[in-house]
Structures are given as structure tokens and as C-alpha cells.
Amino acid sequence: MILEIYLILINLVAFCIYGIDKSKAERGSYRIPEKTLIGLALLGGSLGAFLGMRVFHHKTRKPKFYITVPLLLVLDVALYAYYYFHMAT
Numbered sequence: 001m002i003l004e005i006y007l008i009l010i011n012l013v014a015f016c017i018y019g020i021d022k023s024k025a026e027r028g029s030y031r032i033p034e035k036t037l038i039g040l041a042l043l044g045g046s047l048g049a050f051l052g053m054r055v056f057h058h059k060t061r062k063p064k065f066y067i068t069v070p071l072l073l074v075l076d077v078a079l080y081a082y083y084y085f086h087m088a089t
Contacts, residue, residue: 003083007044014045018052018059025058034059038068046072 017040021032037059041049049069052058059065 003080007080010040010043010045011048011051014040014048015052015055016048018049019056022052022056022058034064038064041069041072044076046070046076049073 014037017032018037021037024031037049046069050073053060053065053069
């Protein structure tokens, strides 16, 4: 139960941060560092990051993002599936 709550929260945060960074980019104001955006995906927020990239059309041309974030999403899904089917029972 704690894992599920964590994953929901980290993905909501990642999605919102990608939206905030896109808004800052459009206004030309201070940006959120790329290492923070990738870091959120590494911490389990890859789905939120991926959806943020798609919904806000943000960081979709940078290989660091369009390669790394989907790979992290696949890894997160695999890890969660392993946990759910092997560890939770």
C-alpha cells in the first residue's frame, strides 16, 4: 500500500514539474534543471514524466529525454510487476 501511494505521488509531482518547466520555458524565466526532471523519472516518476512530455510537448526533441524516460518507464513497470507478483504474495 505504501509503495502504491509513493508511486502515485511521485508521478503526480513529475507530471506537474514538467508542466511548470514548460510554462517557464514559454515565459523565458528560470528553468528547472534537466537533472531534476530526469531524477524524478529515476525515483519512480517515469510515467508522470512521460505523460508530462506528451501532454505539454516538452523535452520531446532531446535524446536525453525521449530515450531515457521511456526506458525508465519500461523498467519501472517491470520492477513493479516483479514486486506485485513475487514479493507482495
